[in-house]
Amino acid sequence: MFKIIKRAGDIFLSLVVLILCSPLLIPISIGLRLTAEGYVFYFQDRLGYKNKKFRIYKFATMLKDSPSLLTGSVTIKDDPRVTPIGKYLRITKVNELPQIINVLNGDMSIVGPRPLMQEDFDAYPPHVQEKIYDVKPGITGIGSLIFRDEELVVSSATDRDPVEFYQNVIAPYKGELELWYRKNQSFYVDFMMIILTGLAIVYPKGDFSQKIFKTLPKRNF
Numbered sequence: 430m431f432k433i434i435k436r437a438g439d440i441f442l443s444l445v446v447l448i449l450c451s452p453l454l455i456p457i458s459i460g461l462r463l464t465a466e467g468y469v470f471y472f473q474d475r476l477g478y479k480n481k482k483f484r485i486y487k488f489a490t491m492l493k494d495s496p497s498l499l500t501g502s503v504t505i506k507d508d509p510r511v512t513p514i515g516k517y518l519r520i521t522k523v524n525e526l527p528q529i530i531n532v533l534n535g536d537m538s539i540v541g542p543r544p545l546m547q548e549d550f551d552a553y554p555p556h557v558q559e560k561i562y563d564v565k566p567g568i569t570g571i572g573s574l575i576f577r578d579e580e581l582v583v584s585s586a587t588d589r590d591p592v593e594f595y596q597n598v599i600a601p602y603k604g605e606l607e608l609w610y611r612k613n614q615s616f617y618v619d620f621m622m623i624i625l626t627g628l629a630i631v632y633p634k635g636d637f638s639q640k641i642f643k644t645l646p647k648r649n650f
Contacts, residue, residue: 435619439539442623443532450526457523460514461489470527475544478565480558483536485544486527490515522630528568540619541567542607552596557604564611569626571610571645572603574638577629598650605646613644 461469471489474482491510511519518524531537537544544566550558567573576582582599583591610618625637639645 431614431616434616435538436535438619439532442539443529446526447529453523453526457488457518461512464512464514466492466512473546475546475566476550476562477536477544478562480550480562483531483544485536486530488515488518488524488527490518490524520633522626525568532568536565538565538567539569540614540622541565541570542610543567543570543572549595549600552600553604554601557601557608560611561604561607564614569622571606571622571638571642574622574625574629575606575645575648576603577633602646602648602650609642609644609646613642618642 458469461467466489468489471487471491472484473487475485477483490512492512515524528537532539541564542561553561576599579599583595621641625641628635628637
């Protein structure tokens with residue numbers, strides 16, 4: 430019953446967001462078309478439900494060959510691969526808007542673990558890989574909320590290689606957060622994460638998640 434109601438809610442919310450945000454689509458598309466490399470959308474294979482691959486949709490915010498440049502799938506502060514307009518789309522999370530299509534297609538949910546590239550998924554410990562995508566990946570979720578400033582966190586470890594720091598420190602903790610969601614998912618948790626996502630956009634420095642969800646795994650870095 431939970432899955433059926435959640436799916437109905439995903440469709441309803443996706444259509445509402447699509448209608449409300451449709452006035453943004455044209456100016457953003459024109460801006461992206463006229464800047465950087467001139468492409469509007471970014472398509473990439475990600476892992477989803479039951480570890481099956483699907484193609485994710487985003488507004489383009491980085492150079493086309495970004496995955497093969499510099500730090501690969503790990504983004505750092507002031508990353509030179511991020512385009513000028515892409516910087517603001519990432520800050521406001523508007524770059525995630527096209528994922529509404531993924532939700533309507535049934536590949537994603539509004540709330541769930543973030544869908545990862547294969548190499549980032551491989552950084553998770555085996556026990557996380559086995560269970561994390563027993564639920565559909567989401568546009569937002571506890572991992573996205575806690576690491577909404579992931580680029581700054583990665584860059585703060587000035588004495589370590591960014592990729593190594595992500596794989597050995599951030600990924601294991603993020604995996605535990607996503608398993609926490611799998612264990613605790615409910616209508617209340619999903620509703621609060623949607624609210625917290627809105628708060629994170631308005632108050633990006635606020636740390637509301639830990640205050641709302643008292644049982645989250647403790648951060649040790």
